[in-house]
Amino acid sequence: MNRKLKSLLAMVCVLALTLAMSVCAFAADTVTEDEVANYKSAAETLISQIAGFSDEEIENYLAQDDAFTTATMESWKSVKDELGAYSSIVSQNVEKDGDVVTISTVAQFEKAKADVVLMLDLGQQMYTSMTYSVQYSLAANMQRAGMNTLMGIGIVFLMLVFLSFVIGLFKYIEKFQNVGKKKAVEEAPKAEEAPAPAIAQSEAADEDFADDLELVAVISAAIAAYENTSGDSFVVRSIKKSNKWHRA
Structure with missing residues (x-):
């Protein structure tokens, strides 16, 4: 419980510090090198803090009535098993477009790299989103493509087997029709024998x-x-x- 409280306080402090710096940048309509460094530091702190959350802590944050927190935790929860433990920051980039500041980070994790995008709205003085996406290696991409190809071939093969089965049933339909015609031919002479009483x-x-x-x-x-x-x-x-x- 103490760990959870410390993590939450650390996140609040980082967000408060970043937002305070963002207000100054919004007033000046410029982003200085110090502000860029603060944005990068805030993103790195958030990434490392969130990566250290346990499953129970993630579920607790998901239960909170806060759009940014729940969306961030859902994004992290969807990739954390593929990434593993947090390792380091590979690269970062800060871009400002009007009131929106985008902090793009490439983070190295135990199993793979991830692109983490943190967005800040200076007008509302709040973070709006934080998303994670795994950087798959060439081998992983080839494996995924191979699996998709195999699945496609498997589906096509099953369809061909089904069609062959349906076509194979046509011969039984023809046999039933021939049996019906044969019965009709056999019954026809019997009807002609009726004049015998004459x-x-x-x-x-x-x-x-x-x-x-x-x-x-x-x-x-x-x-x-x-x-x-x-x-x-x-x-x-x-x-x-x-x-x-x-x-x-």
Whole structure:
């Protein structure tokens, strides 16, 4: 807790000193060498102080209701694992554009270098932002590019496999269609066999015709016996029975 309090007091003192010098520079509308040195010193102090914060202290600062503090801590938290412990300042540059002073610092950390940009608004007499960005080496950039390339190739390969799978399903669709057509062809002859009952009707008509002839012969014989005449003089005519099926 004492460490946290000391760190906070140190930051407040640095900010207060820098802002006091900034007011003088704003009044004169110039930046002297001493003021540039103060800006650089303030940035270096902030960088080293923030790099020494523990995870618990970072979370406590993130919980504060201050836009500059929370934004700075979020930026540092996003890169601190890639940078490691703070080592030294490589180079610094101070630029003034109207009321805005930009302090650009290249800092060396345990694992890599980082660009730290601290911006100060002289009109409002307050810091507005502090951002960190890792300077990746050529090997790291090549590795990142290689990973991105591999991911892209992997995605394309998966898409090709998926498309091949979908295209492979087309043959099953064609088989299902052929099975349906085959069933339709097999069922068609069965429908043509329906007229078969007509043959049975014709046979029944022939049987009825034979029965009529026998009936006529019996009647003729009976008449001949009654009149004592020979049945040879009778002409037997066939009686055709009306067939209701033929009329229909």
